[in-house]
Every structure is written in C-alpha cells, then in structure tokens.
Amino acid sequence: MAAALAILDEHGLPDLTMRRLAATLDVQPSALYWHFANKQTLLASIADQIVSRAVPREVRDGDWSSATRAEAEALRDALLTFRDGAEVVSSTLALGLGAGEPQSRLAAAIRRGGFDPQTSEVAAAALLHFVLGHVSHEQQRLQADSLGVVAEGHSADPATAIGGRAAFDFGITLLLTGLELQLLTSTPGGHPTRSLGGTAQ
Amino acid sequence: MAAALAILDEHGLPDLTMRRLAATLDVQPSALYWHFANKQTLLASIADQIVSRAVPREVRDGDWSSATRAEAEALRDALLTFRDGAEVVSSTLALGLGAGEPQSRLAAAIRRGGFDPQTSEVAAAALLHFVLGHVSHEQQRLQADSLGVVAEGHSADPATAIGGRAAFDFGITLLLTGLELQLLTSTPGGHPTRSLGGTAQ
DNA sequence: ACCTGAACACCGTTCAAGT
DNA sequence: ACCTGAACACCGTTCAAGT
Numbered sequence: 001m002a003a004a005l006a007i008l009d010e011h012g013l014p015d016l017t018m019r020r021l022a023a024t025l026d027v028q029p030s031a032l033y034w035h036f037a038n039k040q041t042l043l044a045s046i047a048d049q050i051v052s053r054a055v056p057r058e059v060r061d062g063d064w065s066s067a068t069r070a071e072a073e074a075l076r077d078a079l080l081t082f083r084d085g086a087e088v089v090s091s092t093l094a095l096g097l098g099a100g101e102p103q104s105r106l107a108a109a110i111r112r113g114g115f116d117p118q119t120s121e122v123a124a125a126a127l128l129h130f131v132l133g134h135v136s137h138e139q140q141r142l143q144a145d146s147l148g149v150v151a152e153g154h155s156a157d158p159a160t161a162i163g164g165r166a167a168f169d170f171g172i173t174l175l176l177t178g179l180e181l182q183l184l185t186s187t188p189g190g191h192p193t194r195s196l197g198g199t200a201q
Numbered sequence: 202m203a204a205a206l207a208i209l210d211e212h213g214l215p216d217l218t219m220r221r222l223a224a225t226l227d228v229q230p231s232a233l234y235w236h237f238a239n240k241q242t243l244l245a246s247i248a249d250q251i252v253s254r255a256v257p258r259e260v261r262d263g264d265w266s267s268a269t270r271a272e273a274e275a276l277r278d279a280l281l282t283f284r285d286g287a288e289v290v291s292s293t294l295a296l297g298l299g300a301g302e303p304q305s306r307l308a309a310a311i312r313r314g315g316f317d318p319q320t321s322e323v324a325a326a327a328l329l330h331f332v333l334g335h336v337s338h339e340q341q342r343l344q345a346d347s348l349g350v351v352a353e354g355h356s357a358d359p360a361t362a363i364g365g366r367a368a369f370d371f372g373i374t375l376l377l378t379g380l381e382l383q384l385l386t387s388t389p390g391g392h393p394t395r396s397l398g399g400t401a402q
Numbered sequence: 403a404c405c406t407g408a409a410c411a412c413c414g415t416t417c418a419a420g421t
Numbered sequence: 422a423c424c425t426g427a428a429c430a431c432c433g434t435t436c437a438a439g440t
Contacts, residue, residue: 087295090334090337093338094288094337094338094341095341095345096341096342096345119371122368122371122372123371123372123375125335125338125368125372126331126335126368126371126372126375126376128334129330129331129333129334129335129338129372130327130330130331130334132330132334133291133329133330133331133333133334134326134327134330136291136295137294137295137326137330140295140296140297141297144296144297167323167326167327170320170323170324170327171323171324171326171327171330173379173383174324174327174375174376174379174380174383175327175375175376175379176379177378177379177382177383178374178375178376178377178378178379178382179375180382181378181379181381181382182374182375182378
C-alpha cells in the first residue's frame with residue numbers, strides 16, 4: 001500500500017501499474033496477486049486510504065450546514081493530498097467497490113438538519129458528485145499546467161476560474177442553500193412541495 | 202467514427218481499443234493513426250458526437266431556470282444514449298480536450314437569469330460536474346446489474362435510489378434553487394452577499 | 403492520400419512449482 | 422504463507438515501405 005501510494009503521488013495514476021509496483025518492491029508481478037485479488041481491489045484500498053485522511057475541522061456552532069460544508073472541504077483536501085486522488089476515488093466508487101464512507105459522512109451531516117434519510121442520502125450523493133468532478137478537474141488542470149500543455153486558451157484564465165477553492169465553495173453553497181430552501185418550502189408533516197416523489201425507485 | 206460508436210455501445214469503453222476498432226474495419230491498427238493522432242483524440246471526437254445529440258426540449262415560458270433544467274436533462278439523455286457515455290465525456294473533458302459545448306450551453310441558459318458571466322460559468326461547471334457524476338454512477342449501476350454483480354447490498358435498493366431520474370432532478374433542483382436564492386440575496390449594483398470574491402484567481 | 407508489415411515497449415492475470 | 426518462472430492474451434504507438 002505504501003509503495004503504491006508513493007508511485008501514485010510521484011508519477012500519477014497512469015504509471016501505477018502492477019508491474020511497476022512489483023518492480024519497486026523487488027518482487028515478481030505475480031506476487032502481488034497473493035495480496036490482492038486484482039488491480040481494482042488494490043485501487044479500492046488506495047481510495048479508502050486517501051479518503052480516510054479526510055478529517056473535517058471542528059465547527060463551533062452545531063449548524064448542520066457548516067458541518068456539511070466542513071465535510072466537503074475535508075474531502076476536497078484529502079483528495080488534493082495525492083496526485084490523481086479524485087480520479088482514483090471516483091473510479092473505484094463508480095465500480096461499486098468500497099469508499100462508501102464519504103457519502104455516509106456527508107449524509108450524516110445533512111441529516112442533522114432534519115432531512116429524512118432518503119433525501120439526505122440523495123443530497124449527499126449530489127454533493128459527492130460535485131466534489132469529485134470539481135477536484136478531478138482541478139487536479140487535471142494542475143498537472144496539465146505543470147506539463148506546459150496549454151491546449152488552446154484552456155489554461156488558467158481568470159475569467160473561467162473553474163478550479164480553485166472559491167469556485168468549489170460556490171458550488172457547495174449552491175447545493176447547501178438549495179437544501180435550506182427545501183427545508184422552508186416543505187410543510188412539516190404535510191406535503192413537501194419538492195421532494196423525491198413516488199417516482200423514485 | 203461510426204464503427205467506434207458501435208463498439209462503444211455494444212461492448213463498452215474497456216473494449217473500445219485501437220486494435221479492435223481496426224479489426225472491425227478490416228484494417229491494420231496503424232492505419233487509424235493516419236486519421237487520428239492518438240486514441241485520446243479519437244475519444245474526444247466520440248465525446249463531441251455524443252454530446253451533440255443533446256437537444257433540449259422546447260420550454261414554453263422563457264424562464265431561465267427551466268431552460269437550464271432542460272439543458273441538463275437533454276445532456277443526461279444524450280449521455281444515456283450510449284453505453285459508458287458519461288465516462289467518455291468526463292474523461293475527455295478532464296483531459297482538456299474538446300467538449301466545451303455542454304458547459305457553454307448551460308452557462309448561456311443561466312446567464313438569461315441575469316447572472317454575471319463568471320458566476321454563470323462557475324455555476325454551469327457545478328451543474329456539469331453533477332450531471333456527469335450522476336450519469337456515470339447510473340450507467341455503472343446499469344451494467345453492474347445487468348452482469349449480476351451485486352457486490353454487497355450495493356444494488357438497486359429503493360432506500361438509496363441514487364440513480365434514476367428522480368434523484369437527478371432533485372440534484373438539479375438543489376443547484377437551481379441555490380442559484381435563485383443567490384439572485385435574491387445579492388443587492389443589485391451593491392455588494393453581493395455570496396459571490397465569487399476577490400479570492401478567485 | 404491512404405494503408406501494410408513489422409517492430410517496440412509495454413499491460414493485467416494465471417498457474418504450476420518452489421521454499 | 423509467500424514468492425518465482427513462464428506463459429497467455431492482450432495493449433498504444435511508430436515508422437519505413439508500399440500503391
């Protein structure tokens with residue numbers, strides 16, 4: 001695991017191959033298959049490792065909204081800790097392997113706002129999709145810039161500052177205020193005006 | 202292009218290799234490199250092809266919010282048209298190649314609400330990240346289910362109906378109502394309470 | 403203009419066999 | 422319990438050469 005994380009951080013996801021990992025461990029590639037069933041399993045473990053580094057800062061007031069924001073920011077920081085971190089996590093999460101922790105943590109924070117479990121889970125998924133998409137984008141831009149690959153006006157023009165913390169916080173704000181409004185417009189104990197209707201299955 | 206799209210839709214992204222594509226065209230693999238510089242370029246063209254199929258339904262009232270929603274839904278439909286469509290588009294978009302169209306269309310729709318260009322662009326990026334993340338998730342679930350791979354209680358339990366149109370619409374609603382609120386709380390011509398501050402660069 | 407042939411430098415994974 | 426050796430079935434890409 002340590003060797004794999006080192007390769008990931010120093011050379012990136014495309015260079016994290018079973019053969020290369022074996023080589024740095026002075027071992028035959030086949031030896032890895034005693035420890036991991038396959039590469040996907042290995043990547044899932046790495047994803048868990050990265051994600052477990054996400055520890056939200058203590059938030060003084062018990063506000064659910066800032067607690068959720070703290071979770072999202074902790075997750076972003078953790079993903080930024082390792083090169084290609086967001087891609088590793090989102091790919092293993094897409095394959096349905098491990099890494100259910102981030103969504104659970106986000107959902108738990110949201111639930112403190114009084115949302116029902118299903119709404120909390122779906123909102124958490126929305127937040128997670130945004131975080132992963134944003135940080136993936138951010139990291140790709142980082143190494144594209146470091147490689148000097150500009151690819152037509154696509155670089156860090158301040159007009160479209162899609163990457164960066166300000167844009168991240170803005171996206172989180174949109175989702176959280178959207179949720180807040182959800183809370184106000186739904187008549188408690190009555191018919192919520194906008195909720196996951198019976199069409200969800 | 203047609204042959205590549207056919208392989209993608211029938212066998213999925215992992216099976217869309219240069220050698221396989223060449224074989225279905227009764228041609229040597231090296232022949233493809235006269236038409237495309239490399240595989241990434243080919244995938245970028247495919248992504249454009251998929252995305253160009255996104256035609257939003259006509260929205261009767263000129264409401265910016267429903268226009269934006271229509272764009273997002275058209276994009277989702279287009280991505281769902283081809284197997285692994287979301288992954289193809291988000292990977293090429295991550296590499297900074299082509300496919301700037303979806304974000305532009307979303308941003309244009311948002312701008313009709315009176316948002317400044319930068320806010321519109323960043324909000325469009327947030328929407329796009331959500332759409333791609335959601336549909337990726339959805340498509341992966343689709344073929345995981347079709348393969349009978351269940352991978353511990355992870356399948357289509359109605360409690361966490363993350364995939365599907367209802368969850369999609371809910372996520373879009375969160376972002377759009379968040380934007381609406383942004384419009385109300387910012388004093389026009391004054392200091393917006395929540396905007397992309399000077400920290401953005 | 404468009405393609406072949408042949409090669410280069412890789413992949414992930416399996417499996418009998420060793421210690 | 423943990424690893425080697427050797428193989429299988431692939432990859433993307435380059436490049437001289439053909440027509």
